[in-house]
Amino acid sequence: MQLYTFLDWFFTIASALMAILLGYYVSGSACLLGLLFYLIYPFIIECSYNILSEQEEIIIRKMPEIPIVYHENYNITACGIEKWHPFDSCKYRNVYKQIRSRIKAQHFTPSMLSRGTLLYLGLSRWYLLKMCYSAYISTLIELPVFFLPGAFLRSSLLDPMLLATSGSIYAAKLALEKGWAINLSGGYHHASLNGGGGFCIYPDITLVVNYLKKCQNLNKIVIVDLDAHQGNGYERDFLQDSSVYIIDFYNSYIYPGDHEAEQAINCFEHVDRNTTDEQYITRIQRNLEKHLQDDMEFIIYNAGSDIMAGDPLGNCCISPAGLQKRDEVVFKWANHKKIPILMLLSGGYQKENTYAIGESILQLIP
Template identity: 50%
Template sequence: MWAFAIIQSPKPPEHIPEVPIAYHHGYNITACGIEKLHPFDSQKYGKVFHELNIQGQYIVPSKCPRSLLIAVHPFWFLLSLCYSLQIFRAIEVPIFFLPAPVLRWRVLNPMLLATHGSIIAGCAAVTNRKFGINLSGGYHHASSTSCGGFCIYADITLTIYWIRRWYPEAVKKVLIVDLDAHQGNGHERDFIKCPDTFILDFYNDEIYPGDFIAKEAIRYGDNFNFEHTDEFYLEKLEIALRHCIKVFRPDFILYNAGTDCMQGDPLGNLNISSSGIIKRDEIVFTHSIENHIPILMVLSGGYQKQNAATIAKSIKNLNSKFNIYT
C-alpha cells in the first residue's frame, strides 16, 4: 500500500446540508468543444441534476483544497499537472496545444470540484448514518501517483483517507464496490495489501486498463462480457454483496456506480439494460441499508447520451425506496 503523507488534518465540514447529494454547476467539462472528441458525455452531471429537480439545500462543493489533496497526492504529481501533455495523456483528448491556465479552468477545476464533492458527500453518509451521492466523481483509474482513463485526481482514495481521519471511531473498514465496466486500477494500486479495505470489482477483463499489478488488490472479483444478461449479472451481484458484507463487516461502502456497463456503450462492451442498472443500484443500497452501513455513491464512467436519463431514473427510484432527498 502506498504510504500516505502524514499532515496536520484540516477540520471536517461543520455543516452538511439536509440533502446528501453533491452537485456544482462547474462539474461539466468543456474545452472549446474539443471534449467532443472523447465519447464521454462531459455534460451528463448537469443533465442528471436537472432531471432530479431536487428540493431543499444540497451539497455545493468548492474546489478541493491543496491541504486535502496532499494527503494522498505528492507535490511532484500535482506539479506535473501544470503541463498540458500530462493532462492529454490522462484524458485522451488532443489538448496539448492549449495553455495550462485554460486547461486548469476547463478540465482540472471541474475535477477538483467533483473530488471535493465525493469527500463531502462521504462525510454526509457517515454523519447521517445512511447515504451520500456525488453527481460526479468516481475517478477510479487515478491513483496517488498516476492518472489516466479520463481520471486525474484519486477521489476514491482521498474520500476514504479523510473519512477515516475525521471519523476514526465510525469508519475503519471500507468496502469498495466498483461496478464500472472497467477495472478500478487506481484505487486498487493505492490499497494493495491494505487489510482494512476490501475491493469488490465487477468488470470486463477484455478492455482497458488490464492492470495485472492492481488486480492483486481485488478480494472479490468477477469478469463479464457482452453475452451476460441482467439476470446473470444481478444474481452474481447479490451473491457477492452478501459474501463481502458477511466476511468483511465493513463500516462504510464506497459505491463506484459506473454506467458504462449499459447496452450500447462504445467502451464498456457489456449488455446490462437501463432497467438492469436501476435494479443494480437498488440492490447495492438495499444491502447497505439493511446492514446499517453508510454508503457513498459516485457516478464514474458512462459514454452514451442516454446515460444521464438512466442515472436520474435510478436515483429517483432510490429516493422512492429509501427517502434520500425528500
C-alpha cells in the same frame, strides 16, 4: 484554487509576452528565455502554493435536506474540446435537472478543498507538478491537447474535476451523517495518488478512504466498483492495505488490463456483452451477501453506467432496468447491514445513460 489558476494564467501570459518582446527587440534566440521561464515557473508556484496552503477541516455548516452533492461547475465545457472525447462531460447537469424536476429538496453544494488538505490525504506533490504541463495532461485524458497552455486546461478541465473530487469527500461526510449520499460526479477510479489515466485525474476514491481513516477513524472500508472498467487506480494505492476490501465487477477484455492492480481485488466477477440482466443481478446479490460483513464501516459504491448496452467503451449489455435494479440492490444491502454508503457516478459514455442514471437515483431517495 482560484488564486492558483489566476497565477497560472498570469505567468503563462507573462512568459509568452517575454518571448515575443525578447525576440523582437533583442534576437530570435533570446525568446528562448521566455520559453525557459514558461517551463520553470510551475516549480516556483507549486512550491509556494504547497507551503502556503494549509489543511482545512471538512465541515458541513448547513445540513441539506437530501444528501445529494452537486455543483454547476462539475460540467466540463472546454470551448468544445470536450466533444472530442466520448465521455459525456455535461451529464452531471442533465442528471441534476432530472432529479430537480421531481424533487425540490435542497442539495449540498461543495467548495473546492485546499491544496494542504489534498496533500494531507496523500496526493503526490510530484504528480501535482506534472499536471502543470499540457503534454502530461494529454496522456491522462487521451486527447492531443499538448499545444494548449496548461493554465487553460487547469481552468477548464482540472478545476471541475478537482471540485468533483472535493464533492466526493464532502459526500462521504454526509453519508456518515445521513446514512447515504450521492455525489453527482466523481468515481475517478483509474487515478491513483501518484498518477492518472483513462480520463481520471484526481483519485477521489483513495482520497475518500484516507479521509475516512485519518479524520473519521474508520478502519474497515469496502469499495463496490460496478463500472465496466477495472478500478486500477485505487487498487494500486491499496495493494498493501488489507483494511480496504475491494469488490470489482468489470469487463476484463477492455482497458486497463492492469494485472498488478488485480492483486488488490478481494472479489472479482467478469462482465461482458454476454452477461444478461438476470445473471448480473444474481451475481451482485450473491457476492454482497457473501462479502459484506457486519464489521464493515463504510461502502464506497462506484456506480458506472458504462455497463449499459450500446456504450462504446464498456462492451456490456445491461438494460436501463438492469442498471436501476443494480443500484437498488446495492443500497438495500447497505441498509440491511446498516453501513453508510457513498455513491459516485463514474463512467458512462453515451447520452442515453443520463436518463437511466437519473431514474435510478430518484428511486433511491426515500
